[in-house]
Amino acid sequence: MSKIHVTTKVNGDEVEYLCEPRETLLDCLRDHLDLTGAKEGCGTGDCGACSVTMDGRLVCSCLVLGAEAQGKEIATIEGMAEDGALHPLQRKFIEHAALQCGICTPGILVAAKSLLEKNPDPTETEMRYWLAGNLCRCTGYDKIIRAVMDAAAEMREAS
Numbered sequence: 001m002s003k004i005h006v007t008t009k010v011n012g013d014e015v016e017y018l019c020e021p022r023e024t025l026l027d028c029l030r031d032h033l034d035l036t037g038a039k040e041g042c043g044t045g046d047c048g049a050c051s052v053t054m055d056g057r058l059v060c061s062c063l064v065l066g067a068e069a070q071g072k073e074i075a076t077i078e079g080m081a082e083d084g085a086l087h088p089l090q091r092k093f094i095e096h097a098a099l100q101c102g103i104c105t106p107g108i109l110v111a112a113k114s115l116l117e118k119n120p121d122p123t124e125t126e127m128r129y130w131l132a133g134n135l136c137r138c139t140g141y142d143k144i145i146r147a148v149m150d151a152a153a154e155m156r157e158a159s
Contacts, residue, residue, distance in 0.1 A: 008069040011079025019066035026050045028066035029076060037077035037106040048134030051107035052076045058114040077106035080113065088151040089113055096147035100138035108134045112148045120156055124149060
């Protein structure tokens, strides 16, 4: 099988990699680009640990082929902090102790950022619905929801 040459933007930087036709975007990010923030929790799109955005749309990178990233803009957890400063969501996760083992955290942060870009003032119900595709076995979700709601309020005040 011949490899596919892919040129894409990841976190604002143009990158290139070669991948097998059956290789997932998650594998390409981790194995070819050394971006190991997205995790493989299930490999079936059920847990959200591998969440990234592709052209602004939240996707499970374990369900997207690496070749499908051709010409797209991918955003991962590695691109969330800017100029060494944590994103408000990242800071609030620390303040609220909304993480434990860390497997789900990158995917939840990417998903929450995606929601707040679309809806800067979500209700708690909307937030819970949006994050329902991200499974966490450690925190019980309450601290996660509180952290995201607090970050949303801070971000609204700042804008």
